[in-house]
Amino acid sequence: xxxxxxxxxxxxxxxxxxxxxxxxxxxxxxxxxxxxxxxxxxxxxxxxxxxxxxxxxxxxxxxxxxxxxxxxxxxxxxxxxxxxxxxxxxxxxxxxxxxxxxxxxxxxxxxxxxxxxxxxxxxxxxxxxxxxxxxxxxxxxxxxxxxxxxxxxxxxxxxxxxxxxxxxxxxxxxxxxxxxxxxxxxxxxxxxxxxxxxxxxxxxxxxxxxxxxxxxxxxxxxxxxxxxxxxxxxxxxxxxxxxxxxxxxxxxxxxxxxxxxxxxxxxxxxxxxxxxxxxxxxx
Amino acid sequence: xxxxxxxxxxxxxxxxxxxxxxxxxxxxxxxxxxxxxxxxxxxxxxxxxxxxxxxxxxxxxxxxxxxxxxxxxxxxxxxxxxxxxxxxxxxxxxxxxxxxxxxxxxxxxxxxxxxxxxxxxxxxxxxxxxxxxxxxxxxxxxxxxxxxxxxxxxxxxxxxxxxxxxxxxxxxxxxxxxxxxxxxxxxxxxxxxxxxxxxxxxxxxxxxxxxxxxxxxxxxxxxxxxxxxxxxxxxxxxxxxxxxxxxxxxxxxxxxxxxxxxxxxxxxxxxxxxxxxxxxxxx
Numbered sequence: 001x002x003x004x005x006x007x008x009x010x011x012x013x014x015x016x017x018x019x020x021x022x023x024x025x026x027x028x029x030x031x032x033x034x035x036x037x038x039x040x041x042x043x044x045x046x047x048x049x050x051x052x053x054x055x056x057x058x059x060x061x062x063x064x065x066x067x068x069x070x071x072x073x074x075x076x077x078x079x080x081x082x083x084x085x086x087x088x089x090x091x092x093x094x095x096x097x098x099x100x101x102x103x104x105x106x107x108x109x110x111x112x113x114x115x116x117x118x119x120x121x122x123x124x125x126x127x128x129x130x131x132x133x134x135x136x137x138x139x140x141x142x143x144x145x146x147x148x149x150x151x152x153x154x155x156x157x158x159x160x161x162x163x164x165x166x167x168x169x170x171x172x173x174x175x176x177x178x179x180x181x182x183x184x185x186x187x188x189x190x191x192x193x194x195x196x197x198x199x200x201x202x203x204x205x206x207x208x209x210x211x212x213x214x215x216x217x218x219x220x221x222x223x224x225x226x227x228x229x230x231x232x233x234x235x236x237x238x239x240x241x242x243x244x245x246x247x248x249x250x251x252x253x254x255x256x257x258x259x260x261x262x263x264x265x266x267x268x269x270x271x272x273x274x275x276x277x278x279x280x281x282x283x
Numbered sequence: 284x285x286x287x288x289x290x291x292x293x294x295x296x297x298x299x300x301x302x303x304x305x306x307x308x309x310x311x312x313x314x315x316x317x318x319x320x321x322x323x324x325x326x327x328x329x330x331x332x333x334x335x336x337x338x339x340x341x342x343x344x345x346x347x348x349x350x351x352x353x354x355x356x357x358x359x360x361x362x363x364x365x366x367x368x369x370x371x372x373x374x375x376x377x378x379x380x381x382x383x384x385x386x387x388x389x390x391x392x393x394x395x396x397x398x399x400x401x402x403x404x405x406x407x408x409x410x411x412x413x414x415x416x417x418x419x420x421x422x423x424x425x426x427x428x429x430x431x432x433x434x435x436x437x438x439x440x441x442x443x444x445x446x447x448x449x450x451x452x453x454x455x456x457x458x459x460x461x462x463x464x465x466x467x468x469x470x471x472x473x474x475x476x477x478x479x480x481x482x483x484x485x486x487x488x489x490x491x492x493x494x495x496x497x498x499x500x501x502x503x504x505x506x507x508x509x510x511x512x513x514x515x516x517x518x519x520x521x522x523x524x525x526x527x528x529x530x531x532x533x534x535x536x537x538x539x540x541x542x543x544x545x546x547x548x549x550x551x552x553x554x555x556x557x558x559x560x561x562x563x564x565x566x
Contacts, residue, residue: 099476122485136481160477167476171469172485175493178469182461185528186454189521193382193450194443198419202405202455209492210458238472244541245468247534254527 002027003151006059007048008074009035013133014065015042016126017153022047024152029056057081061148062091062114064105065121068234071095075108087113090144094119094135096231098170098238099163106139106162117141118162120169138164167238174235174249177228179210180217181252184259187214187276188269200279211280218277222270226260229253285310286434289342290331291357292318296416297348298325299409300436305330307435312342340364344431345374345397347388348404351517354378358391370396373427377402377418379514381453381521382446389422389445400424401445403452421447450521457518457532460511463504464535466497467542470559471552483562494563501560505553509543512536 005021006029007014018028030048032040043050056062057078066074071093082089091114093105102118109116116139123133134154137145139162148155158164190199203211221228232253236246262269288304289312290297301311313331315323326333339345340361349357354376365372374397376388385401392399399422406416417437420428422445431438441447473482486494504511515536519529545552 122489134485156481158478158481164477164481167473168478168481168485171473171476171478171482172489174469174472175465175486176490178465179462179493182458182465182531185522185531186457186461188528189457189523190450190454193454194447195441195451195454198439198441198447198451199454202417202451203458206405206455207459207492207496209490210462213490239468240472244534244537245472247537248465248468248531251527251530251534254530258527 003061003147004029004059005148005151006030006051006056006062008056008062008064008078009066010039010043010046010048011065011067012042012125013121014063015039015046015048017063017065017133017135018043018048019046020126020132020152021148024150026151029059031056053078054081054084057083057089058085059089061145062089063119063148064091064093064095066095068096068101068230071097071101072105072108075105079109079112082109082114083112090115090117090141092117092119092135092137092141092145093166094121096120096169096173096234097166098234099166100238101234102163102166115141115144116162117145118165119145120165120172122169122172136165136168138162138168170235170238173231174239176217177221177232177235177256178248178252179213180221181232181255183210183214184218184221184273185255187218188272191272191275196276197279200276203280214277215281218273221256222259222263225256225263228256229260232256286344286430287312287342288431288434289313289334289339289345290348291339291345291361292349293322293326293329293331294348294350295325295408296404297346298322298329298331300346300348300416300418301326301331302329303409303415303435304431307433309434312339314339336361337364337367340366340372341368342372344428345372346402346431347374347376347378349378351379351384351513354380354384355388355391358388362392362395365392365397366395373398373400373424375400375402375418375420375424375428376449377404379403379452379456379517380449381517382449383521384517385446385449398424398427399445400428401448402428403441403448403455405452405455419448419451421445421451453518453521456514457522459500460504460515460518461531461535462493462496463500464515464538466493467501467504467556468538470497470501471555474555474558479559480562483559486563497560498564501556504539505542505546508539508546511539512543515539 138158190196236249239246400420421441473479519532522529
């Protein structure tokens, strides 16, 4: 069987998944026209096949991995082409969006006749020798999505309808990025008050896994802080605007926004965090 | 050497530390008049010696372990008695208070001539066979506080002045209780959206230490949530009212307040959290 998969944008994640699929014998279509040089290079390196929106609509499976803000727009743009191709495609929305947004994508695609699966990707983009990210899927198209396992992807069905896979992704990100934000906030306070050395010792002694997480996850965060602002807002909406919990992630959005601004300015806050982090590394 | 230590209130922590001190040969004074039956029983079980405020003021070391809201009041009440006894005591404020409040306690005691150490206790009250809580101390009285090591306490000097030990305690609590609050919030959302089973699996796989923390720390929290509200507010103030970070702990205070109310009402939220927690336990 030669399967054709469309990945509309060959970003870091889309290009990485595309490379795995082509290495396993799939034809992988993508749009490169008007995209950045980096995207075009990733598509070429992954042996993806350039096409246009009409071409994407003819694929057996469309795997949408785009910036969360354009998830609905991407589905809407491809919908007429999917319909024109007979509506036989499976559309997997694998974006970091809330369950409500995932359901909106499903509604946009309903008239096309395409099957739909909600998806959520956990883990960083594939790297040689690294662990594969996992693609969690839920909803009516789940069974059909499992064929991607034969093409090298780590596909995992989630019990539940459209929304469950997106909720899973939101929840996992809420815990991970919540913990990193807490560590970034507390690290600064500890250093300002002269308690950094003692705190790193306490963490190593009582919670070695959290200490290890601080060592690794804090520096990974600095260059991504600006992207996490919108993601924290999305998580806050997902948790429910009327619930007290959502204010935690609303505050985290502001913390990441401040860190992104700090990174672009004098780096004072990130300097304090790094002072703390290096103590942990030495602990 | 027979040392006399005053622990004004034999609460769970004060009584527990008192028992260790008396077992190691110290005379430990406490006030029981007007206290609850539980406090009087703890004092007796720990072989503490009942006295009044004047008696407490005569001790070599006064170890203040009281509800945070009465830390300053306790110091102010004992101050004239410490002065009357010649101001030779060492006063250790070991309460969960912000560095600013610890500095205020030091100011209250300055006219007495007593030495002062800021303290912070990390860990639960002593239990037979359990790990001892650690008493972190900073400020001018630190050297003198080390004598409590000979009496069985795990005393750890923190470099820095009055405030550093309190900051350490605040920072450690901010991380621990911040993570628990995040887990409690996300657990509910995951269960509401049908993603609980998948999330527990992802946590076990990717962050086994956080999964283990969820299993143990969530049920420990339910009966304490009402106490954590004020502690989260204190942490928010400590982080700085003008800083974005403080809003995270302000929101956590509301989350714990809601959980305390839930616990007293229908337990719907805690029921969802427990559903999630049991999945992790089974994972």
